[in-house]
Amino acid sequence: MEKKIRRGAGSAPVFPGVLALLLVGGCSSSGSTANPAVAPAPAPVPQPEAAAAEPEPAALPAGLYTSDQASRGADIFQDVCSECHTTNEFRGRIFQADWGRRSVYSFYRTVRSTMPDDNPGGLSEQVYLDVIAYILDMNGHPTGPGELSAESPMREFRIDPDFGGRE
Template structure:
């Protein structure tokens, strides 16, 4: 009986550890969790020297990578460099080379290396944020927000159940990895009035889960977004 009790406790402990590991994996990672390897960063340095050094001579060493890309997934940064860099041949590197370059830039910004290489599949699961956690974005930031498009009784439009603003580098509606992030984005607790929305045919998106992009206005009576793009990412907003 005693042996069975000890065995039962051991099994329960292993199940608890496994459950905790699954919960941590589901919660996602941040750039502080060692999401690339030192060897990958070394390869990225060689690719950077060959493809990027003519425009970026500093190698982005301690250039504020986290501040420039925080409150977004690492997929946003990857999508930007793979679409627009290098300037003389945008998109000219391979997917693995862009991943290695991302590792190199993180290494140059003192983000720790880990045991697993950065992969394309993991990009949407990795959050860019400060070491001490998320922080509000400053006034005027170009942001991406996901929520429910709602029309008020005075015919104004707001984004309700909205996520926290995430930085973006594109004023256009997301595609590829960034759109996948918006589609999977959980609803939040924020509400944002939307300025300049009539240019985006809001009636076609009413009641839908939408992605809004634009400039974030921090105002005394509440924040708003000056729209630059609006698209539906799910046909409804379930309760």
């Protein structure tokens, strides 16, 4: 079967090749003893500004959740999450390697949009927040006077792999 080659949207434009030939041809002409005028340096081409990257979140501060909230989260984890998960998946080096540099909000959003497997997003916001508090507690983050809430600055803080959480 004979293949036909078509020039289309994916082919290289002809203009750069023609321009290169003209430049090479112009350089090879000899016979003129006059000094050619020195061409000015090309003006720098302005580069588009890179999209503003979201700043890397800071290490998790002490006290983003309460011990009561972590306790409620432990009960919920046992009743709901343990049908498919073990606590080992959410603590220690493996968890920190996967989630340590990401924001608490990123983890919360992922859990809320994908769990439970048979009803993603089907639990109350408070239930998800309590489970996140429990997972932070399992990783050795200290409790504080206020509960983790939707208004908490979760986007600003990461689950820090250098924190030295429990294993």
